Amino acid sequence: MTRGKLAAWIAGRLDERFGEVKRRPNDPVEILVATILSQNTNDSNRDRAYESLIGRFRSFEAVADADEDEIAATIRVGGLHRQKARSIKESLRRIIAERGGLDLSFLAGLTIAEGLNWLLSLPGVGKKTAGIVLLFSFGKPYFPVDTHIRRVLSRVGLIENGEDPHRVMNQILPKDPVLMRRLHLHLIRLGRTVCHPRRPECSDCPLSAGCAVGKETISTLRRKSR
Ligand code: SF4
Numbered sequence: 001m002t003r004g005k006l007a008a009w010i011a012g013r014l015d016e017r018f019g020e021v022k023r024r025p026n027d028p029v030e031i032l033v034a035t036i037l038s039q040n041t042n043d044s045n046r047d048r049a050y051e052s053l054i055g056r057f058r059s060f061e062a063v064a065d066a067d068e069d070e071i072a073a074t075i076r077v078g079g080l081h082r083q084k085a086r087s088i089k090e091s092l093r094r095i096i097a098e099r100g101g102l103d104l105s106f107l108a109g110l111t112i113a114e115g116l117n118w119l120l121s122l123p124g125v126g127k128k129t130a131g132i133v134l135l136f137s138f139g140k141p142y143f144p145v146d147t148h149i150r151r152v153l154s155r156v157g158l159i160e161n162g163e164d165p166h167r168v169m170n171q172i173l174p175k176d177p178v179l180m181r182r183l184h185l186h187l188i189r190l191g192r193t194v195c196h197p198r199r200p201e202c203s204d205c206p207l208s209a210g211c212a213v214g215k216e217t218i219s220t221l222r223r224k225s226r
Pocket residue numbers: 152155156194195196200201202203205206207208209211212213214215217
């Protein structure tokens with residue numbers, strides 16, 4: 001199977017398994033801050049850090065003006081709090097300085113490459129965070145890859161060791177933002193609930209028929225149960 005066909009097969013299987021996805025907030029500054037907070041932590045701690053930040057400062061303008069140590073103390077629950085506090089504060093200040101306010105709507109008029117370059121120049125913003133802002137806020141067809149997605153895709157054999165998953169996925173997927181959003185969320189869900197870092201539940205996985213790791217795991221389990 002070519003990579004393009006494998007990607008389409010994965011998308012189809014995950015649609016069957018997980019169906020529709022919930023709408024997410026799409027304000028770009030909100031998504032930017034939430035995604036920085038999500039780095040190296042789980043959803044629950046990201047949400048607690050985000051609620052704590054908003055509860056304490058009430059607006060992102062106030063966060064931009066706040067003391068960095070105070071921001072860090074407020075988001076401590078999410079881990080890497082000093083690093084994230086610096087990234088959030090400096091990013092917000094950069095946006096205000098360059099755009100005259102916390103407004104990223106100008107990204108809508110840029111190409112994907114231009115938008116990526118601008119976002120990647122912000123402190124603490126990598127391809128995943130930049131891609132999430134472009135895809136979920138502006139409907140730009142750029143597929144962001146997080147740690148769960150990378151794990152599933154490499155186990156399934158869609159990306160190989162040493163390859164840049166963003167480059168591979170953005171080459172093989174159709175330039176369809178709706179499909180990309182759905183596939184992004186479905187792959188994260190699969191990574192969290194089935195394809196765990198350790199002991200993936202391959203017998204319950206909708207991708208097991210096309211996954212080399214899954215086939216091997218299932219046949220080992222069968223051998224052991226005989
Ligand atoms: S079959 Fe197993 S290893 Fe492959 S994607 Fe599913 S859970 Fe992960």
